[in-house]
Amino acid sequence: MRNTARRAVQVVCVLTTASLLAACGAGKERPSEDGSAVGVTDTTIKIGAHFPLTGPAAPGYSEIPSGHEAFYEYVNDAGGVHGRDIEMVVKDDAYNPTNTSAVTNDMILQDEIFAMVSGLGTPTHRAVVQRLNDDGIPDLFVSSGSLQWGDDPGKSPMTFGWQTDYEIEGKIIGQYVKENMPDAKVGLFLQDDDFGEDGEKGTREFLDSQIVDVQKYTPGGSTDFSPQMSSFKSKGVDLVIGFNTPSYTALSQIAAQGVGFKSKWFYSNVGSDPALVGGLLASMTKGKIPAEQGVKLMDGMMTTEYLSGVDAPDDEWVKLWQKVWDNYSKKGSEKLTNYRIYGMAQAYTLVQALQANGKDLTRESIVKTIEEEGSSFEGPGLAPFRFSADSHLGISGMSVVEIKNGASEPLTPVLVTDIGDAPIEEDDSAASDAPPSSGIPE
Amino acid sequence: MERLRSILGPLARPITSVPLARHLVVALIAFVVAMAVIGASSQYLQTRYAEMAYFAIAAGGLTLLTGLSGQLSLGHGALMAVGAYAATLVLDRTGGETLADVFVALLVAIAVCALVGVVVGVPAARLHGPYIAGATLTLAVAVPRLANQWHVLGGEQGLQVPVPRAAELPAWIQDLVWFFTAVEIDQYSFLAYLGWLLLALTFVALANLSRSRVGRRWRAVRDDDVSAELAGIHLGRARVVAFTVSAMAAGLAGGLMAMNVRLTAPGAFTITLSLTLLAAVVLGGLGSLPGALIGAGVLAFLPHFATDLGESAGLSATQAAEVTPVVYGLVLMLVILLAPAGIVGSLRSLVSRASRTSSLASALGSTKEKTT
Numbered sequence: 001m002r003n004t005a006r007r008a009v010q011v012v013c014v015l016t017t018a019s020l021l022a023a024c025g026a027g028k029e030r031p032s033e034d035g036s037a038v039g040v041t042d043t044t045i046k047i048g049a050h051f052p053l054t055g056p057a058a059p060g061y062s063e064i065p066s067g068h069e070a071f072y073e074y075v076n077d078a079g080g081v082h083g084r085d086i087e088m089v090v091k092d093d094a095y096n097p098t099n100t101s102a103v104t105n106d107m108i109l110q111d112e113i114f115a116m117v118s119g120l121g122t123p124t125h126r127a128v129v130q131r132l133n134d135d136g137i138p139d140l141f142v143s144s145g146s147l148q149w150g151d152d153p154g155k156s157p158m159t160f161g162w163q164t165d166y167e168i169e170g171k172i173i174g175q176y177v178k179e180n181m182p183d184a185k186v187g188l189f190l191q192d193d194d195f196g197e198d199g200e201k202g203t204r205e206f207l208d209s210q211i212v213d214v215q216k217y218t219p220g221g222s223t224d225f226s227p228q229m230s231s232f233k234s235k236g237v238d239l240v241i242g243f244n245t246p247s248y249t250a251l252s253q254i255a256a257q258g259v260g261f262k263s264k265w266f267y268s269n270v271g272s273d274p275a276l277v278g279g280l281l282a283s284m285t286k287g288k289i290p291a292e293q294g295v296k297l298m299d300g301m302m303t304t305e306y307l308s309g310v311d312a313p314d315d316e317w318v319k320l321w322q323k324v325w326d327n328y329s330k331k332g333s334e335k336l337t338n339y340r341i342y343g344m345a346q347a348y349t350l351v352q353a354l355q356a357n358g359k360d361l362t363r364e365s366i367v368k369t370i371e372e373e374g375s376s377f378e379g380p381g382l383a384p385f386r387f388s389a390d391s392h393l394g395i396s397g398m399s400v401v402e403i404k405n406g407a408s409e410p411l412t413p414v415l416v417t418d419i420g421d422a423p424i425e426e427d428d429s430a431a432s433d434a435p436p437s438s439g440i441p442e
Numbered sequence: 443m444e445r446l447r448s449i450l451g452p453l454a455r456p457i458t459s460v461p462l463a464r465h466l467v468v469a470l471i472a473f474v475v476a477m478a479v480i481g482a483s484s485q486y487l488q489t490r491y492a493e494m495a496y497f498a499i500a501a502g503g504l505t506l507l508t509g510l511s512g513q514l515s516l517g518h519g520a521l522m523a524v525g526a527y528a529a530t531l532v533l534d535r536t537g538g539e540t541l542a543d544v545f546v547a548l549l550v551a552i553a554v555c556a557l558v559g560v561v562v563g564v565p566a567a568r569l570h571g572p573y574i575a576g577a578t579l580t581l582a583v584a585v586p587r588l589a590n591q592w593h594v595l596g597g598e599q600g601l602q603v604p605v606p607r608a609a610e611l612p613a614w615i616q617d618l619v620w621f622f623t624a625v626e627i628d629q630y631s632f633l634a635y636l637g638w639l640l641l642a643l644t645f646v647a648l649a650n651l652s653r654s655r656v657g658r659r660w661r662a663v664r665d666d667d668v669s670a671e672l673a674g675i676h677l678g679r680a681r682v683v684a685f686t687v688s689a690m691a692a693g694l695a696g697g698l699m700a701m702n703v704r705l706t707a708p709g710a711f712t713i714t715l716s717l718t719l720l721a722a723v724v725l726g727g728l729g730s731l732p733g734a735l736i737g738a739g740v741l742a743f744l745p746h747f748a749t750d751l752g753e754s755a756g757l758s759a760t761q762a763a764e765v766t767p768v769v770y771g772l773v774l775m776l777v778i779l780l781a782p783a784g785i786v787g788s789l790r791s792l793v794s795r796a797s798r799t800s801s802l803a804s805a806l807g808s809t810k811e812k813t814t
Contacts, residue, residue, distance in 0.1 A: 054764075098703055109485045127707070
């Protein structure tokens with residue numbers, strides 16, 4: 001009798017649970033997907049980015065988001081873009097691709113950003129491009145010159161590059177060396193990922209027969225480059241072309257001094273900031289090379305330039321950046337640097353795109369706007385953007401410069417080209433663009 | 443337990459008395475509950491649950507090895523790396539577009555890790571205590587670096603992992619999930635369901651193994667290897683089997699991790715990962731599967747909770763990120779100070795103490811009744 005009652009209770013329990021679970025569901029009909037303006041309200045636009053705020057890649061790069069934030073503050077104070085304030089979420093990935101994946105996940109799902117803007121790094125951003133495109137999230141103005149952000153919009157329709165890509169940088173460097181140093185024995189110093197690979201590809205278009213040695217390094221790996229520099233020395237290298245980040249410029253200089261390797265140096269734009277490298281040399285040698293002497297060590301080095309920097313205080317754009325930084329930097333005591341200028345210049349392009357897009361902003365519309373109008377954006381870049389439906393690559397050229405007393409002196413006019421076998425041509429037209437008087441693109 | 447059995451009644455008695463059936467029933471109930479919770483959660487929480495699932499699988503394997511067989515491994519992060527790379531290479535070849543691709547990749551990950559488990563387990567079986575720890579530590583340091591040696595492993599920037607899009611999943615799965623949860627299945631929830639399904643299956647297998655003759659041998663070897671050997675147990679064999687089983691769990695976890703992170707790169711498998719896994723096991727309670735689950739939950743949720751807390755307290759993003767390891771360390775210290783047997787271990791002793799007191803009280807009560 002008791003057993004029967006118990007069994008009845010059990011059966012009722014099971015049935016109730018089952019029907020409750022089934023009732024949670026909704027049967028067969030499903031609603032359709034809605035449009036996507038996630039992260040956009042009538043008064044705000046939320047964007048996000050990953051940067052190395054800590055770790056070996058942090059020096060310099062961690063300053064870029066402060067440039068962004070200062071420029072957005074400046075724009076927000078003037079009423080925002082179509083009445084919307086720009087809010088930026090910045091997350092630290094320590095230049096570790098696995099962290100980039102994790103923080104991007106958080107930005108998409110927890111912070112619900114409208115778009116990723118200027119996430120930094122080739123190996124790092126590569127880890128999240130697929131996800132951003134799968135989820136239909138605009139991935140604008142990646143802070144890296146790797147080709148993969150823009151050479152195949154069919155594969156990554158939401159992703160746009162911004163800076164001059166490493167392949168055309170390699171081409172421009174290669175042509176300059178071929179024409180001006182035809183007898184140089186070239187050693188390549190490369191980051192062992194797409195960054196180094198793209199640069200090598202462009203360089204080899206001109207210098208294939210002059211390259212006598214290639215040395216690679218892994219970011220986050222060994223910091224002693226004596227073996228690499230000894231190899232250059234033994235192969236008789238007298239010109240090193242480096243596609244590396246700033247810390248590795250300093251490390252390669254220290255190692256070259258250590259093994260007594262003398263050479264001319266040509267660092268690509270990424271690794272060549274004299275002020276930063278000078279500071280790094282001082283801190284890495286614990287003051288044995290003082291910062292001033294470190295900057296001096298950079299004298300005579302060649303590099304490239306696609307933006308005017310702090311060494312050109314009379315440039316109209318630099319004047320604008322200085323004004324914005326003086327009034328809107330969160331850490332008032334810190335100086336304007338080339339990395340902050342880089343951030344503000346990217347922010348300028350974003351505001352330009354949002355202005356051009358008009359009031360009705362969706363994830364799809366911003367991509368369309370940049371494809372249709374991006375190539376006519378006038379901005380701080382020395383060469384125009386290449387944005388179109390067929391190419392999402394950014395600035396189309398740069399000039400070769402030599403570093404003297406921490407400032408850059410042009411060796412060539414602005415050289416403009418495209419990937420592949422597109423010819424390299426002189427074109428100073430975009431270099432004379434000046435900012436509007438308000439400092440905010442219209 | 444007695445009381446539970448009496449409530450469940452005669453219907454449940456034959457089921458709960460067979461360990462396999464009991465474990466299956468518990469796992470099924472747990473999976474249904476997990477499915478309901480996952481379905482009702484935001485995508486963000488779903489990724490956390492998926493993370494918890496693969497950490498729990500790895501921690502489950504480790505807790506069996508360390509808690510039952512008494513071998514301390516500091517190299518489980520490396521075994522996860524092996525599983526992750528194996529699964530990634532398979533998914534890369536097959537395209538990773540269908541459910542079959544996913545299961546083939548995970549099976550390969552388990553198989554490769556079983557092989558590595560044997561290879562590492564044989565020499566490790568000759569070692570004791572700190573020496574095993576040292577040997578496996580080498581594994582944790584060396585294995586991720588291999589990726590920089592061979593180009594096929596993608597170097598420091600790693601390999602991207604293709605995952606099936608929700609639309610490519612079989613219609614019956616889409617319908618089933620929709621029917622139960624009223625939410626369309628997407629990549630995030632798919633990975634969470636997959637993780638918890640495999641977690642349930644793994645725990646059934648591990649729990650069963652630990653209740654079986656194999657598990658009893660492990661305990662015997664752990665408690666006194668000399669008497670175990672006198673009793674006819676082959677020490678080396680028992681240890682190698684334990685290491686292999688544990689490596690297989692780590693391999694499965696690594697494969698799932700690759701799909702969730704969508705990238706397999708050396709930076710994911712630092713020595714910290716191995717240590718964190720061990721911390722999760724100790725936190726939950728050494729040798730206990732529920733403990734491994736709790737430890738994994740702490741791993742998946744605490745860092746984000748701490749960061750959010752830091753940010754809401756007005757810290758900058760960088761500062762908040764730096765607070766996380768401090769909070770994690772504090773929690774670990776508190777657990778070890780206040781609950782040295784781990785969370786589950788301490789709860790268990792609390793419950794048994796309480797039931798002993800109550801049975802004592804009732805015994806006293808009944809004697810009183812008799813005397814009066």
